[in-house]
Amino acid sequence: AQSVTQLDSQVPVFEEAPVELRCNYSSSVSVYLFWYVQYPNQGLQLLLKYLSGSTLVKGINGFEAEFNKSQTSFHLRKPSVHISDTAEYFCAVRPPGANNLFFGTGTRLTVIP
Amino acid sequence: DSGVTQTPKHLITATGQRVTLRCSPRSGDLSVYWYQQSLDQGLQFLIQYYNGEERAKGNILERFSAQQFPDLHSELNLSSLELGDSALYFCASSVEQSGTQYFGPGTRLLVL
Numbered sequence: 001a002q003s004v005t006q007l008d009s010q011v012p013v014f015e016e017a018p019v020e021l022r023c024n025y026s027s028s029v030s031v032y033l034f035w036y037v038q039y040p041n042q043g044l045q046l047l048l049k050y051l052s053g054s055t056l057v058k059g060i061n062g063f064e065a066e067f068n069k070s071q072t073s074f075h076l077r078k079p080s081v082h083i084s085d086t087a088e089y090f091c092a093v094r095p096p097g098a099n100n101l102f103f104g105t106g107t108r109l110t111v112i113p
Numbered sequence: 114d115s116g117v118t119q120t121p122k123h124l125i126t127a128t129g130q131r132v133t134l135r136c137s138p139r140s141g142d143l144s145v146y147w148y149q150q151s152l153d154q155g156l157q158f159l160i161q162y163y164n165g166e167e168r169a170k171g172n173i174l175e176r177f178s179a180q181q182f183p184d185l186h187s188e189l190n191l192s193s194l195e196l197g198d199s200a201l202y203f204c205a206s207s208v209e210q211s212g213t214q215y216f217g218p219g220t221r222l223l224v225l
Contacts, residue, residue: 036216043115043203044216090156099169099211100146103156 002027002095006104013081014112021076021107023091032094033074034101035065039087047089050074061085086111116140117217119204125223131192134220136204138185144168144207145187146214147179151200162187163210194224 005024013019025031032051036044048059055067065076074091088108092101116139126132138145147159149172158171162181173179176194181187191198201221205214 034213043117043218044205045115046213046215049213092156094211099144099161099163100158100171101148101214102158105155 002031002093002098002102004091004093004102004104006089006091006107008107009105010108010110012110012112015083016080018079019077019081019085019109021089021091021109023074023076023104025072025074025091025093027072027093027095029096030069031096033065033067034092034094035059035063035074035076036090036092037061037087038090038106044090047076081109081111083111083113085109115215115217117204117206117215119202119217119220121220122218123221123223125225126194127225128194128196130194130224131190132194132222134189134191134202134204134222136187136189136206136217138187138204138206139215142206142208142215143185144210144212145181145185146205146207147173147187147189148203148205148216149200150203150219151197154200156203159189168210191222196224198222199224 003026034049035047050067088106091104118137144163146161159173161169179189201219203219205216
């Protein structure tokens with residue numbers, strides 16, 4: 001079965017500092033990869049996605065992620081965070097042949113002023 | 114705003130009852146997905162419909178059912194509710210059967 005691991009359940013970081021949220025997946029075949037953000041009391045918003053092509057993917061709000069096939073990772077990064085980035089971040093994969101997404105357990109990013 | 118709408122936003126009910134959650138996909142999207150988000154299980158896929166037909170099933174209980182209507186809106190029916198059904202229920206939609214999914218704001222269900 002497909003699994004997604006987000007090792008860090010909580011990540012505190014100071015405002016304007018860089019951040020990396022880690023995501024690893026278990027699959028020996030190519031998958032489609034996604035990062036979603038959930039702000040307090042809101043739904044999931046798509047940050048970025050990797051379907052094919054360049055391994056460095058740029059998303060909204062200054063976030064980017066790098067697909068690493070050999071390490072089966074898709075880590076999310078931002079060079080300088082803002083208070084408004086405080087939210088829960090979910091990594092998700094869609095294996096080939098599947099229609100649904102498999103989500104990680106989420107990482108709560110807290111930006112400290 | 115993703116363009117996916119869900120009603121109601123909040124629902125409080127008692128054990129043993131039945132509720133219906135409603136989802137309207139983005140304009141032009143044919144596929145609707147239902148997910149459940151709970152503290153102990155995380156985000157889990159329940160079921161998918163594409164253009165009115167069931168396409169994929171996940172960890173959906175037999176007490177739960179869904180359908181997609183000709184106007185493409187979808188309803189998730191939860192019956193014989195238990196305390197453990199308390200969760201946030203999300204609907205997502207996509208253009209194709211396996212396209213990028215856009216999520217609605219969710220319905221928060223509390224079973225007392």
